[in-house]
Amino acid sequence: MNAAEIDSLTAQAVAEAGAAGTADAVEAVRIRYLGRKGLLPQIMAGLKDATGQERGAIGRSANAFKTQVTAAVDARLAALRGAIQQGPVFDYTRPGAWRGPGSMHPVSLVIAEAVRIFARMGFRVAEGPDIETPYNNFEALNTPDYHPSLDTTDTFWLGVGAAGLAAPPYQASQLLRTQTSPVQIRMMQSHPPPIRIITPGRCYRRDTTDATHSANFHQIEGLYVDRQVSLADLKGTLASFAREMMGSGVGVRFRPHFFPFTEPSVEVDFSCHVCAGKGCRVCKHSGWIEIAGAGMVDPRVFGKVGYDAEAWTGFAFGMGVERIAMIKYGIPDIRLLYENDARFLAQFE
Numbered sequence: 001m002n003a004a005e006i007d008s009l010t011a012q013a014v015a016e017a018g019a020a021g022t023a024d025a026v027e028a029v030r031i032r033y034l035g036r037k038g039l040l041p042q043i044m045a046g047l048k049d050a051t052g053q054e055r056g057a058i059g060r061s062a063n064a065f066k067t068q069v070t071a072a073v074d075a076r077l078a079a080l081r082g083a084i085q086q087g088p089v090f091d092y093t094r095p096g097a098w099r100g101p102g103s104m105h106p107v108s109l110v111i112a113e114a115v116r117i118f119a120r121m122g123f124r125v126a127e128g129p130d131i132e133t134p135y136n137n138f139e140a141l142n143t144p145d146y147h148p149s150l151d152t153t154d155t156f157w158l159g160v161g162a163a164g165l166a167a168p169p170y171q172a173s174q175l176l177r178t179q180t181s182p183v184q185i186r187m188m189q190s191h192p193p194p195i196r197i198i199t200p201g202r203c204y205r206r207d208t209t210d211a212t213h214s215a216n217f218h219q220i221e222g223l224y225v226d227r228q229v230s231l232a233d234l235k236g237t238l239a240s241f242a243r244e245m246m247g248s249g250v251g252v253r254f255r256p257h258f259f260p261f262t263e264p265s266v267e268v269d270f271s272c273h274v275c276a277g278k279g280c281r282v283c284k285h286s287g288w289i290e291i292a293g294a295g296m297v298d299p300r301v302f303g304k305v306g307y308d309a310e311a312w313t314g315f316a317f318g319m320g321v322e323r324i325a326m327i328k329y330g331i332p333d334i335r336l337l338y339e340n341d342a343r344f345l346a347q348f349e
């Protein structure tokens with residue numbers, strides 16, 4: 001092979017490498033020209049037989065053949081690899097993979113179970129919006145506008161800039177409800193007594209997230225208004241709910257507390273389901289877990305909704321759904337409920 005023939009083969013190989021559409025096609029070019037049984041060894045073999053001047057020219061052409069074809073092959077491979085990386089991540093030609101049906105979220109399971117239990121006691125579900133007025137969330141619930149829970153560090157206000165927050169009144173703006181209690185107000189404003197409702201729903205507070213706090217969480221509100229309702233009715237209702245939800249061994253206790261919209265007010269604890277009251281990490285070694293706030297509807301709230309406080313009495317409660325789910329299913333960290341890892345959720349069928 002003379003120098004001119006080698007040069008033309010070089011051009012041909014470079015063109016073929018450049019035109020190769022796949023990595024396999026590039027590899028075929030490489031084997032054909034540079035491989036052990038390819039053209040390069042033949043060229044080198046020809047060099048032996050060449051003489052004098054011819055030999056130098058063939059040598060230069062052979063070197064050019066090797067470096068140029070190698071470079072063309074490498075460049076084409078790199079270009080193809082780049083094109084793959086820049087191309088669609090999703091392969092539309094792959095058949096779909098069936099991952100099986102999903103499962104009910106523990107929060108949904110607890111709500112569904114609570115709705116069933118309370119339905120048997122004559123409670124119907126009522127719902128309200130997540131975006132509320134300060135009137136429904138605070139004022140009508142006998143919560144004055146200097147109450148700390150209105151503070152920007154506790155409540156998510158909507159449409160209020162930093163300057164606006166320093167300057168009440170808040171009445172012009174809206175908020176993400178901090179509790180399901182405003183549904184009590186909506187219900188009583190629109191329905192005459194008697195009333196028996198539960199309200200499952202999402203609530204929002206500016207809490208820093210940790211193992212037991214989340215900026216959004218769920219409550220189940222209960223409201224029972226009738227003649228001569230007593231604290232004993234409240235306790236009996238919550239105790240029988242606790243037994244059905246957690247099992248017959250569960251204990252219920254009331255601790256005196258304060259809420260602006262109930263009088264008297266209590267906090268409601270269930271005995272710890274994880275350790276059966278003996279004391280463990282989940283109940284912080286007290287044997288009890290706070291599940292709900294509750295109390296007798298304050299006459300002032302009846303006044304706000306136009307009910308005759310002399311004629312009507314009632315109890316209300318608001319319980320934490322995540323709390324119940326955590327002790328019912330032994331979930332150690334509330335954040336697990338919000339990560340929605342399918343492997344975690346699949347355990348609660």
Ligand code: PHE
Nearest residue numbers: 179181293294295316317318
């Ligand atoms: N809304 C109260 C809270 O979120 C709970 C509660 C509801 C208390 C009803 C009394 C009556 O803490």
